[in-house]
Amino acid sequence: MIIVMAPGHTPEERARVEETIRSHGYRVVPIVGELRTVIAAVGDGDKDVLYQCESFPGVESAMRVLTPYKFVAKVPGRLRTVINVANTVIGEGTLRVIAGPCSVETEEGYLRIAKAVKEAGADLLRGGAFKPRTSPYSFQGLGEEGLRILARVGKELGLGVVTEVMSRDTVELVASYADILQIGARNMHNFALLKEVGRCEKPVFLKRGIAATIEEFLMAAEYIVSAGNPNVILCERGIRTFETATRFTLDINAVAVLKKRSHLPVFVDPSHATGHWELVAPAAKAAVAAGADGLMIEVHDDPASAVSDGIQSLLPHRFAALMHELRGKESAG
Amino acid sequence: MIIVMAPGHTPEERARVEETIRSHGYRVVPIVGELRTVIAAVGDGDKDVLYQCESFPGVESAMRVLTPYKFVAKVPGRLRTVINVANTVIGEGTLRVIAGPCSVETEEGYLRIAKAVKEAGADLLRGGAFKPRTSPYSFQGLGEEGLRILARVGKELGLGVVTEVMSRDTVELVASYADILQIGARNMHNFALLKEVGRCEKPVFLKRGIAATIEEFLMAAEYIVSAGNPNVILCERGIRTFETATRFTLDINAVAVLKKRSHLPVFVDPSHATGHWELVAPAAKAAVAAGADGLMIEVHDDPASAVSDGIQSLLPHRFAALMHELRGKESAG
C-alpha cells in the first residue's frame, strides 16, 4: 500500500499514518519528494485495512500495490487449470462448446435440440431449470422437473450438462443432477451462493456480472476457489455500457486480460453478449480469435416460440454452420 | 407493442408477424407509411412475448408501449405509499434518516454509536450482521450474534432497526430480529431472495443495483410487491460509471424519475454513492433538495478502526451537524 500525503500536511498527520501502518504489523518506508511525500507500507499480508488511511486528515490518496486475489492469480511457473468433466477436457487448448436452449421447456423439445447440437459438435449441453427473469411475470423455469429432464437427456446422449443454480439452499439439489454448476451474471456478487458452490465438488461455470470489473470477477472466482473448489470456468458474457444497439457490450479485451492474470479457463457467451442471433456468429468467431477456451451458445429450433431469449438463439442449422467454421479454423490454425 | 417492418420486407414476412400477434390474442393494427410499415399489437395483457418478432426476417425492430410494472406504478388517483414501522412514518413528507455503522462489530461499540445518532435525530438504526464483501478475506459480519445486538440496542433506544438479508434461507431469521429488511445492491437481481421477502410481513428497503436501470429497479420492486408485500422503500445508492474520482456516481435524477413513475417512497444513500466522508454532506443535501423521502447514512466514531467502509463513514459530530442543517431547512422550507 502506498499512501500519498497531501501538500501542506502536518508532522502529526504524517505520524498518525505511520503509526497506523506499524500498528498493523507493516514496515514504514517514507519517500520525501519535492512535491509530495509518499509513505509505503511494506510487509506480507492483506494491507487493504490500510485503505482507511485515505480518510485521515492530511492524506491525499491511497494506492494498492498487490492484487487482492491469490488462488486464481497466474504466477510464474504454475500451470493453467485444466478441468476434466463428463469425458470432456476444458482448458487444454481445444475449443469447447456448450450449447442448448435458454430454458428447458419440455423433454421432447429439449431432446430434439440436444440431439441437433450434439450432431453439430457441441461438447456439453446447457439448459435452464431455474431462470432468473427481470420480470416476475415471465416464465421462471420448470425447477426440479427441468433438472430431471436435463439429466436424462444428458445421459441418453452421453453429454455433460451445465445448468444454473440461483440460491444457496438449492446447490445440493442442482449438483445432484448437473455436471457443471452455472452461476449467472446476476448472482456473481451473491457471496452466500459463491461460498456454497465453493464447498461443492462439481466444477463451476462463473459468469461475469454486467457491471463487474475484471478484478471483481476474479475476486468472485477467488471466493469459490478459496472455499475449496479449484475448478472454476470464467465466462465473459457482455457488460453494460451506454450502447443500446446491442443488449450488452462484449468485452473482448477481457479474454486476453483474464488469461494474462489468471490460470483459469476463459469462455465467452456470444448469445447474451449480443442479444441478437445475427450477431452471434461474428462474436463467437471473435472470441475464439481472441483466445477463448470455449463458448456457450443458445440454440433453439423454434425461437419464435421459445419462452425466453428466442431473439438471441441460433437455429440448429445456423449453429451447425458456425461450428463447421470454428472447427475448420481450429484444424487449420 | 409496435413492430417496425424493414424496408423491402415481403408480404409473407409481414403476414407471419400479424399471425403471431393474433395467435397471442392481440388485435393487429397496420400503419403503412411512405418509408416504413408499422404493425401495432393492441389488447390487454403482457405483450413482451411479441418481442420475439424482432428476430423474424423482414422485421427491423420492436418497441414496447406499456411499462412492464403494474403494482409499483404511479397511477392517476392512487395515493403514494406510506409505511408505518417502529413508530416511524415513512413517505408522508417528513424527512426520515436511517443511520449507524456499516457493520455491527461489538455490542458496546454499536450502542455507543446508536446513542449518538439517536441524539442527533436519526429515526431508525442501520447495521450489518451479514456483510456482502468483494473479497473473501474481508470481515463477513457477526451473523446471528450481530442480529441479537441490533435488536437489543434498538429496543433499548426505542428505534427500529434495518439490516441486510443476503439469502433466501435466512429471511425468516433476519425478519425475527429486524424491523426493516434490507436488500443490498448486489442482490437486487437475486430473484429467489426478492420473492422470499415478498412473502414476509416486514417492510423491505431495496437498494438499486449498481448497473440496474430505473426500469429494472422498479421491476425488482414489482417482484416483492407482486408476491404480497406492498411495503417497499426504494433506495438510490449510486451507479457504476466511467468516473473513478468517486466510488460510485449518485444518480440524483433518479429521485425525481422514481417519484414520477412510482408511488413508493424513495431514499438515497450518500455514503455508498460517494464513497468518501467529505462528499457525504453535499450529496445528502442534494438528495433532500431533489425530493428524497429519506436518507441512509453510515456513521462511525472511529472510522480508522472500522472493519468496513470507514472511509465513507461520518464521525458522530459531523453527522449531528448535517442533521442540524437538514432539519433546519425542512422547518424553513
Next chain:
Amino acid sequence: MIIVMAPGHTPEERARVEETIRSHGYRVVPIVGELRTVIAAVGDGDKDVLYQCESFPGVESAMRVLTPYKFVAKVPGRLRTVINVANTVIGEGTLRVIAGPCSVETEEGYLRIAKAVKEAGADLLRGGAFKPRTSPYSFQGLGEEGLRILARVGKELGLGVVTEVMSRDTVELVASYADILQIGARNMHNFALLKEVGRCEKPVFLKRGIAATIEEFLMAAEYIVSAGNPNVILCERGIRTFETATRFTLDINAVAVLKKRSHLPVFVDPSHATGHWELVAPAAKAAVAAGADGLMIEVHDDPASAVSDGIQSLLPHRFAALMHELRGKESAG
C-alpha cells in the same frame, strides 16, 4: 511515479527501469517488499513520460502520484477564483443563474424570453448562434446574425451574454459579441479550440464532456488557463451512462469533487443533465444544495415550437417559480 515490478522479474529488467528513471533526471528509490518490489521515481517535474515503463518486460504496473494539472489545482493558501463580468461577480458565494433559450431564433422572440428571465432574476443571458447538432438535418443556428441579436438584447437589458464558440477560426468573431465564451461538451476535447480561447480575454464557460472524467475535465481547463486565460467557469452538464430514463446522468458528486480539487467556480446545467423540463427543478435545487456557484437553465416561452431542445426548456413562469424558490433558500440559508 511508482513502478511496480512483476513477481519473478530479473535484475536486468529492474535495472532497465531504474536507468530509465535516472535518464529523465529523477531519483530512484527502490522499496523491496516480501511480495513485490516497487521503484519510486522522485523529483520535480512531469513524470508522465515514465508511464512508458509500464510496457517494459518485468513491470506489472505504473501508478501516478502527482495530479497532472497545476494552474487549476486548489492549493493551500490560494484564494478561489472570482470572475467579474458584465457587472456580475461569479464565484464569491452568491448563486448566479444564466438563462435563456437553447438557440437564438428571432430577435423579437429572443427579446421576449430575455425580458422574462431578467424579471425572474437571471444574472446572465444564454443563447446559441452556432449550434452543434447530432443531425446534419437539424437547425444549425443563425450564425453571426444570431450573435448580433444576442449582443443587442443583452445591451438593451443590461445583462451579459454567454454563447457557444465551435471552432478555432470563429473565436475572435464570437468574442467580439459575447461576454462569456461557452465551450460545449462535444468540444471539451477540441484542443485547438481550447488553446485559442486560452489566448482570448473573455471568460470561458467550459462544459464537461459527456465521457470526460473529472481529471480530464480539469485538464481541459488547464489547457485554457496555461494558455493565459485564468477566467474559466466549470460546468457539469450530465455524463453518459447506461441509464436511458434521462438524457444524461447528472453527476452531482462532481460538484463537491471539483470544488475540492480546483479553485475555479463550478456551475451545473440541469436542462441538459436531465433532458426533460419536469426534472429541471429538482436537479437545479440539488445542484445548489451540493454547493454549485451557479446554474445554466434553458427557458422558452413556446417549447413546442422551439427549433432545438424544447423538451428540456422551462416555461418562463416555471423558471420564475424555481428562481423564487432558489433565492428564498439562499436568503434563509
Next chain:
Amino acid sequence: MIIVMAPGHTPEERARVEETIRSHGYRVVPIVGELRTVIAAVGDGDKDVLYQCESFPGVESAMRVLTPYKFVAKVPGRLRTVINVANTVIGEGTLRVIAGPCSVETEEGYLRIAKAVKEAGADLLRGGAFKPRTSPYSFQGLGEEGLRILARVGKELGLGVVTEVMSRDTVELVASYADILQIGARNMHNFALLKEVGRCEKPVFLKRGIAATIEEFLMAAEYIVSAGNPNVILCERGIRTFETATRFTLDINAVAVLKKRSHLPVFVDPSHATGHWELVAPAAKAAVAAGADGLMIEVHDDPASAVSDGIQSLLPHRFAALMHELRGKESAG
C-alpha cells in the same frame, strides 16, 4: 414517430398532439388500446420535430420509427462502398492494414518504421503531425513539418498516408499532404470539422467517439457524406466503460452492427481500443474474425522513447508476426 398518451389524458391533450402532427404535414393515425392510446404520425420527411410532443401534458413518451441517417444507411439492392486510394482498394473483401507510429517524430525515425511496416505487409502508413493530447504539457506534434515528412516517406515507399486533421482551418493544409484525412475520436462531434472534410475530395477515416452510440457515429458519417464526400471509412477504436483494466473497451459487436446498418467500410484500431501492446494481437485477430475490413495499428521501434502512446505500440517484429498470422488466415479462410 409514435406518440404514447399517458393514462388519464384529456381529449384536449390528445387534440393538441394530433394538431401538432398535422401542422407539420403528417397524417395522424390513432390506435386506441385497452391500456394506452397511441398516436402515429405518418408521412415522408424528418419527424424529429415531433419529439417536442414528449413535453406536452398528457403525453407519456415519443418513439422514433425511422433511422435518422439516410446516405450512410445500407438499403436493399445498394452495393457496399469501395474506396480506391493510393493504389489500395478498401472495402472489397481483402483485409487492409494501416500502420505506423502514433506521432511523426523525426524523418529518419519515421522512414525506418515505415519501411518495417511496409515490409511486414502494411497497405497504408499512419502518423500524427497534429496531436490531440489530454495534457497541454504533452508533445503536440510537429505540425506542417510532420506533414512534409509523412508525404516524402509515403512517396518514397509508394504507400498512401493517413493523418489526423484537428480543426476546420487546417483541412486544406492537411489534405494537400495526406491521402486520407483522419478525424479523431475526440473530434467525432466537431461538426464544423465534419462539414469541412465533407467538402474535401480526400477519403475520410472517421473514428468513433469514446461515448458515441453507433447511431451517433453513423450520424457523424452522415454529416460528411451529406456534405458531398461519399468516401468515409468508419473506425471502431474502443469506448469508455467502467472497466479500468484496459484503456478502453473494444466494442467488437459494433463491427457487425455497423456492417449491417451501413454500406461503409469498417476498420478497427486495436492499439487505442486496448491501450497495451500485449493485448493488440488478440484484439486485432478478433476484429478480423468479426468481419472488419481493415485495421489501424501503432508500431514503433523504440516504444520506451516514443513521445506518445509507446505503451500500446507494437515492435516491428511483433507487428510482422501478427501480419503473418492475419494474412495466413485470410488465405486459408
